[in-house]
Amino acid sequence: MSKKNKKESSGHIAKNKKARHYYELLENLEAGIELRGTEVKSLRAGLVAFRDSYVQFKSGEAWLVGLHIAPYENAGYAQHDPDRDRKLLLHRRQIAAWAAKVDQRGFSVVPVAIYFKDSRVKVEIALGRGKKLHDQRDSIKERDIQRDVARQLAGM
Numbered sequence: 001m002s003k004k005n006k007k008e009s010s011g012h013i014a015k016n017k018k019a020r021h022y023y024e025l026l027e028n029l030e031a032g033i034e035l036r037g038t039e040v041k042s043l044r045a046g047l048v049a050f051r052d053s054y055v056q057f058k059s060g061e062a063w064l065v066g067l068h069i070a071p072y073e074n075a076g077y078a079q080h081d082p083d084r085d086r087k088l089l090l091h092r093r094q095i096a097a098w099a100a101k102v103d104q105r106g107f108s109v110v111p112v113a114i115y116f117k118d119s120r121v122k123v124e125i126a127l128g129r130g131k132k133l134h135d136q137r138d139s140i141k142e143r144d145i146q147r148d149v150a151r152q153l154a155g156m
Contacts (some may be wrong), residue, residue, distance in 0.1 A: 012115045013043050016050040019110045021136060023128030028112065029098070032089030033064065033123050038072040038080045043121060045072075048114060055088065055109035055125055057099040062088040064111060064123065088123065101127060 019025065035043075042048070047070035056063045064086045071079050101107050106129075113124040131139070 014048045015113045019112050025126040025128045027127040029125050031123050034087040036080045038075045039069045041072045042069050062095050
């Protein structure tokens with residue numbers, strides 16, 4: 001019997017650290033993303049920035065807006081647009097459910113991470129509610145307190 005050799009996933013390409021700071025993340029979902037060849041090469045080099053990216057629902061499709069994938073240096077004449085909108089690959093029911101939540105309750109959908117999974121690029125998106133300034137400060141205080149307690153317990 002021959003076993004198929006599957007590549008191990010090489011982990012995260014990039015994480016959106018600001019998403020947890022600005023949003024209270026409630027639900028996560030893994031989505032595929034439609035890319036061009038030079039975009040995949042740039043992602044392998046780690047040339048991606050989340051900036052102010054978010055997910056927008058238009059005519060029954062999910063689009064990732066504002067994600068910057070830098071141009072690939074060795075692409076030659078066939079270069080991609082670094083700031084174009086990219087289609088997310090989700091089931092129709094998932095798109096409808098999340099679009100309804102965004103419309104009715106005022107949630108936002110933001111990308112949290114980009115990673116390779118079995119040689120395919122996946123985007124982890126999260127449904128989040130925006131934090132107020134005082135909520136952001138409370139989160140920072142809570143994290144600092146937990147860090148101090150962990151230091152004291154480690155010192156004992």
